Amino acid sequence: MILATAALAGCAAVEPAAGARASVQLEPTRGNTAAGRIEFVQQGDRVLVRGTLSGLQPENAEHGFHVHEKGDCSSGDGMSAGGHFNPLGKPHAHGTSERHAGDLPAIRAAADGTASYLVEVDVITVRAGPTSVLGKALIVHRDPDDYSTQPTGNSGSRVACGVIHAD
Template sequence: MKIIPITLLSAVAVLAGCTGFSTPPTTAEAIMKPTQGNTTSGVVSFSQDGDKIVVDARIQGLSPGLHGFHIHEKGDCSAPDAMSAGGHFNPAGTKHGAPSNAEHHGGDFGNLTADAAGTATLSIAIPASQITLSKSGANSIIGKGLIVHADPDDYATQPTGNSGKRLACGVINLN
């Protein structure tokens, strides 16, 4: 009769029990609330898909046309104009630009396009090297502010894109 050490049996049992299980997907959400005097609101969800963070936004209460859409450095929407959310989230210290540009802030999501009814949807995939849904790290977006602006992002004006006043603010939280 062979004697197998308990630690080896324990390790085999743990490994056998783990087969078939995977890490649950990481998701986050920002509930967008209007700033003082505005009606803009909505929901923005974030999910990890391989080496990308997928951002899905549905915003209503906008004027038809383009509206800048960015992550901001602070998860504080307490000021009536949401200026408490600070400036753009820019952990890499890069220039502001379009999400398709080689150089841009990780939180530069471009423009939302609102239809005649004032509703905008956007789905964009951002490299996980630029932003992450982890709770820590320089490029973590958890606890950061998300802003919908009144005007289009011109992708050129530094450091903000000249997107105008803040219409809605939300804080990105893990689900």
């Protein structure tokens, strides 16, 4: 009995380190309806980003999706979140190994304005460190990201904002 209890206690202590987690509740900015919940799960040196969104422009509309440098959504327009999260000084160039940490693949909305999101990225962490998303803001933009305009991707106004917190 004591041995079984010790083994279970040992497993419980290992699990959080193997899969640190964070989440964010996205709320609409002033005049918008986009909202959702996104989770971040550390898996080795990669992070699984998954969740659902609603209130997006419908009919296959694409929206820029970025981690921003400040964990502040207090302004009605999301501008209090600052610029893209870029702790290593990389360019805005999604799809390359030389991209900044704030670059996430775009969200594509279904005909009803909802979206499911599931990607795995290698430029952020949920653990403490320079590329940690903890305490940063996650922003949904009105327009598609062009993946080349520096430093923002020319993805338009901010339609939803939330602060990423450890779970």
